[in-house]
Amino acid sequence: MxxxxxxxxxxxxxxxxxxxxxxxxxxxxxxxxLYFYPKDDTPGCTKEACxxxxxxxxxxxxxVIILGISPDSVESHIKFKNKFQLQFPLLADExxxxxxxxxxxxxxxxxxxxxxxxxxxxxxxxSDGTVKKVYENVRPAEHSKELLGELGAL
Numbered sequence: 001m002x003x004x005x006x007x008x009x010x011x012x013x014x015x016x017x018x019x020x021x022x023x024x025x026x027x028x029x030x031x032x033x034l035y036f037y038p039k040d041d042t043p044g045c046t047k048e049a050c051x052x053x054x055x056x057x058x059x060x061x062x063x064v065i066i067l068g069i070s071p072d073s074v075e076s077h078i079k080f081k082n083k084f085q086l087q088f089p090l091l092a093d094e095x096x097x098x099x100x101x102x103x104x105x106x107x108x109x110x111x112x113x114x115x116x117x118x119x120x121x122x123x124x125x126x127s128d129g130t131v132k133k134v135y136e137n138v139r140p141a142e143h144s145k146e147l148l149g150e151l152g153a154l
Contacts, residue, residue: 001103002102002103002104002119002121002123002134002136003102003103003123003131003134004131004134005131005132005133005134006130006131007130007131008129008130008131009024009032009034009123009125009129009130009131010024010098010101010102011023011024011025012024012097012098012101014069014091014092014093014098015074015091015092016074016077016089016090016091016092017074017077017078017081017089017090017091017092018089019074022067022089022091024125024129027065027067028127028129029127030063030064030065030127031062031063031064031065031124031125031126031127031151032064032065032066032067032123032124032125033052033059033064033065033066033067033122033123033124033125033147034067034069034102034122034123034124034125035048035052035066035067035068035069035121035122035123035138035143036068036069036070036099036102036104036118036119036120036121036122037049037068037069037070037118037120038070038071038117038118038120039070039071039072039118040070040072040076040077040079040080040090041076041079041080041083044120044140045070045140046080046084047140047141048120048138048140048141048143048144049068049080049084049086050084050086051140051141051143051144051145052066052068052086052088052144053084053085053086053087053088054144055144055145055148056087056088058148059148059151062148062151064151065088066088066089067088067089067091068086068088068089068090068091069090069091069093069098069099070090070091070092070093070118071092071093071094071095071096071099071117071118072090072092072094073092073094074092076092077090077091077092096118099118102121102123104118104119104121105117105118105119106119119136119137120137120138120140121134121135121136121137121138122134122135122138122143122147123135124147124150133150135147
């Protein structure tokens with residue numbers, strides 16, 4: 001179960017796609033789209049990331065930072081980011097500690113197999129550090145536009 005709206009967003013430190021430590025507190029005073037996705041360079045995750053890429057200037061104009069988190073390695077993130085020319089940081093949560101912290105690691109099913117993994121979820125975090133909205137069961141193809149429509153609520 002993801003953390004609810006209205007609570008302070010949990011602090012974290014993860015390596016980004018430049019192998020530098022990235023902390024949520026680095027973005028204090030800014031609005032943040034924190035999106036959790038299952039795996040680099042898979043169809044749904046690529047669609048979601050490319051939609052954020054294509055809409056990136058609208059997020060910049062709104063003063064919103066985009067951060068993507070998956071359990072992939074820094075090396076995987078570098079390849080994914082370069083392949084699709086993504087402008088925003090991808091953070092490596094290889095041990096899924098931050099996924100656990102945000103409540104987005106859980107049971108999944110694919111082709112009849114059950115396993116544990118990232119539940120595609122996005123958190124809209126306001127400049128004061130509180131979670132303003134939680135998006136569960138995100139539809140990758142429509143999610144960026146959905147978020148842009150909500151930014152006025154911040």
